[in-house]
Amino acid sequence: MSIWEYANPKKFMQTSAWALPWLAGLSAACLVVGLIWGYFFTPDDYKQGSTVKIIYLHVPSAMMAINAWVMMLVTSLVWLIRRHHVSALAAKAAAPVGLTFTAIALVTGAFWGQPMWGTWWAWDPRLTSFLILTLFYLGYIALWQAIEDPDTAADLTSVLCIVGSVFALLSRYAVNFWNQGLHQGASLSLDKEENVADVFWFPLLVCIAGFVLLFLTLVLVRTRTEIRARRLQALLSRERLA
Amino acid sequence: MELVVTDLAVQRGGLTVLSLTYAAHADGLKAVLSVRENLEFWAAIHGVGGVREAMARMNLAELADRRAANLSAGQKRRLGLARLLVTGRPIWVLDEPTVSLDVASVALFAGVVRDHLASGGMALLATHIDLGLPEARVLDLAPFKAARPMVVAGGGFDDDSAGAFA
Amino acid sequence: MMALLSRDLRLAFRAGGGFGLGLAFFLLVAVLVPLGVGPEAQTLAKIAPGILWVGALLACLLSLDRIFALDFEDGSLDLLATAPIPLEAVVAIKALAHWLVTGLALTLVAPVLAVLMMLPAGGYVWLVASLALGTPALSVIGAFGAALTVGVKRGGLLLSLLVLPLYVPTLIFGAEVVKRGAMGMEVATPLLLLAGITAGSVALLPFASAAAIRVNLR
Numbered sequence: 098m099s100i101w102e103y104a105n106p107k108k109f110m111q112t113s114a115w116a117l118p119w120l121a122g123l124s125a126a127c128l129v130v131g132l133i134w135g136y137f138f139t140p141d142d143y144k145q146g147s148t149v150k151i152i153y154l155h156v157p158s159a160m161m162a163i164n165a166w167v168m169m170l171v172t173s174l175v176w177l178i179r180r181h182h183v184s185a186l187a188a189k190a191a192a193p194v195g196l197t198f199t200a201i202a203l204v205t206g207a208f209w210g211q212p213m214w215g216t217w218w219a220w221d222p223r224l225t226s227f228l229i230l231t232l233f234y235l236g237y238i239a240l241w242q243a244i245e246d247p248d249t250a251a252d253l254t255s256v257l258c259i260v261g262s263v264f265a266l267l268s269r270y271a272v273n274f275w276n277q278g279l280h281q282g283a284s285l286s287l288d289k290e291e292n293v294a295d296v297f298w299f300p301l302l303v304c305i306a307g308f309v310l311l312f313l314t315l316v317l318v319r320t321r322t323e324i325r326a327r328r329l330q331a332l333l334s335r336e337r338l339a
Numbered sequence: 340m341e342l343v344v345t346d347l348a349v350q351r352g353g354l355t356v357l358s359l360t361y362a363a364h365a366d367g368l369k370a371v372l373s374v375r376e377n378l379e380f381w382a383a384i385h386g387v388g389g390v391r392e393a394m395a396r397m398n399l400a401e402l403a404d405r406r407a408a409n410l411s412a413g414q415k416r417r418l419g420l421a422r423l424l425v426t427g428r429p430i431w432v433l434d435e436p437t438v439s440l441d442v443a444s445v446a447l448f449a450g451v452v453r454d455h456l457a458s459g460g461m462a463l464l465a466t467h468i469d470l471g472l473p474e475a476r477v478l479d480l481a482p483f484k485a486a487r488p489m490v491v492a493g494g495g496f497d498d499d500s501a502g503a504f505a
Numbered sequence: 506m507m508a509l510l511s512r513d514l515r516l517a518f519r520a521g522g523g524f525g526l527g528l529a530f531f532l533l534v535a536v537l538v539p540l541g542v543g544p545e546a547q548t549l550a551k552i553a554p555g556i557l558w559v560g561a562l563l564a565c566l567l568s569l570d571r572i573f574a575l576d577f578e579d580g581s582l583d584l585l586a587t588a589p590i591p592l593e594a595v596v597a598i599k600a601l602a603h604w605l606v607t608g609l610a611l612t613l614v615a616p617v618l619a620v621l622m623m624l625p626a627g628g629y630v631w632l633v634a635s636l637a638l639g640t641p642a643l644s645v646i647g648a649f650g651a652a653l654t655v656g657v658k659r660g661g662l663l664l665s666l667l668v669l670p671l672y673v674p675t676l677i678f679g680a681e682v683v684k685r686g687a688m689g690m691e692v693a694t695p696l697l698l699l700a701g702i703t704a705g706s707v708a709l710l711p712f713a714s715a716a717a718i719r720v721n722l723r
Contacts, residue, residue, distance in 0.1 A: 365580025
């Protein structure tokens with residue numbers, strides 16, 4: 098039993114059909130528990146008041162915005178090296194989801210920033226990096242849309258994803274260099290000193306788990322749709338030729 | 340035709356893509372360059388000379404300094420075929436090389452192909468008119484016309500077994 | 506290879522080659538921004554480094570789609586791909602030709618436009634230095650974008666969408682050099698980082714571009 102078995106669309110469809118309800122259910126459960134716990138059963142922060150609670154949406158979506166791009170990078174590499182169609186389609190499926198998470202992170206950040214910093218937007222390195230990440234997502238999606246032949250599109254977007262990853266990383270450091278910023282440090286890290294307090298930390302973990310599962314669910318659904326679309330195309334061309 | 344070229348390019352054993360050149364509908368000519376400049380460029384890229392001879396062979400010597408934009412369709416075609424001579428490649432793959440050529444130019448071109456063959460070269464032509472090459476072997480594709488075209492396998496997406504994409 | 510370079514330069518300088526369009530655009534930016542922002546020398550001096558860099562970057566963008574699209578349409582790109590020079594070299598030479606007609610030209614006229622933008626005296630040297638070091642990266646990155654979109658009809662807008670995010674690090678370090686130079690601060694750090702980005706792009710991106718062209722010619 099190797100992971101490459103799922104490169105077969107048929108196998109992938111069977112397994113994902115089985116896994117999808119579980120993932121969706123777990124994700125919904127985590128989100129409901131985490132968000133209700135976070136919103137109604139945690140104290141207000143002594144400095145930030147109740148605005149601090151936006152972190153239950155903000156932090157997980159920001160994490161997934163980056164992780165989605167990393168997943169696209171990995172699946173792009175798998176497509177280029179092993180030519181598994183499912184992998185390319187998974188990368189295609191993940192992009193709009195990642196873009197949406199990026200947008201959520203930016204919007205919730207703005208809602209938090211308005212009362213805290215007194216402004217909806219600041220050209221802070223983290224915010225700026227996320228704005229740039231949005232541009233990378235847009236370019237990637239636009240390239241998929243522009244090219245008709247699916248294999249050509251998969252090849253070109255994979256190359257773009259790899260080169261884009263390098264430049265996105267460079268941009269991150271360039272932006273740090275450009276403005277030192279007022280965003281607080283990481284909310285989560287293994288180094289306990291920097292962490293948020295435990296009361297906020299546990300519901301946050303549940304929310305993060307919920308977002309990860311939500312991402313997996315959405316990507317699976319979208320990948321299945323893409324596979325079905327390809328299947329439809331194959332059937333149509335077969336019928337035309339017959 | 341492109342299929343043939345791709346296949347040749349893929350099967351590199353013994354026959355490399357570097358021994359081949361081809362001419363199809365797009366000539367690779369630049370409208371703002373003169374006839375001579377166009378040929379000199381391709382000669383330099385392939386590292387061979389013979390621009391003057393090529394122009395003479397394809398009856399372009401008088402047009403040497405005219406821009407490709409101001410050539411007639413037939414003249415452009417002759418320039419495109421003259422490009423074959425400055426590549427120095429032994430195998431020519433030609434898709435409809437005689438389109439928009441008049442009778443005299445067709446004869447001229449047939450002579451060029453014959454010389455190429457005589458010097459040990461090879462040419463693969465797809466054409467609708469008879470070039471009058473006695474040494475040519477004809478592959479008539481009509482009997483091979485597919486009665487029922489095959490579906491090219493689509494990476495596992497045309498699996499027709501029941502419940503394949505449930 | 507010299508033949509390819511001289512052909513591309515000749516094509517750029519002949520009628521309809523588009524040489525000068527980028528320069529004219531750059532000039533327009535330097536004229537329009539003060540008209541929009543107002544004539545105070547202090548304000549203009551403050552934004553001059555950024556505006557000059559953004560202007561140069563957009564002027565560079567204008568001519569990117571010509572790098573491969575014209576050769577793709579008339580069949581030259583197919584023939585170049587089967588020519589005895591490696592496709593990576595073809596890409597590099599074409600990017601070099603693009604740089605000579607846009608990046609280098611922009612670098613040379615930038616000091617004149619900097620006068621219009623009231624750039625402080627200390628910034629001139631660093632403006633030229635940063636453009637000379639940074640514009641090659643713009644051409645090479647642009648060639649990569651052009652290679653990706655060569656098969657797309659009317660891909661100009663898509664090309665901008667793909668290329669502009671990739672220009673971010675170059676823009677940041679380039680403008681930073683001029684900003685610091687104008688204020689009389691040390692410029693070594695951003696200048697070295699800019700040089701690093703250019704060196705890395707020039708060394709690696711032609712391979713990615715050639716791969717993209719091979720896919721598009723398939």
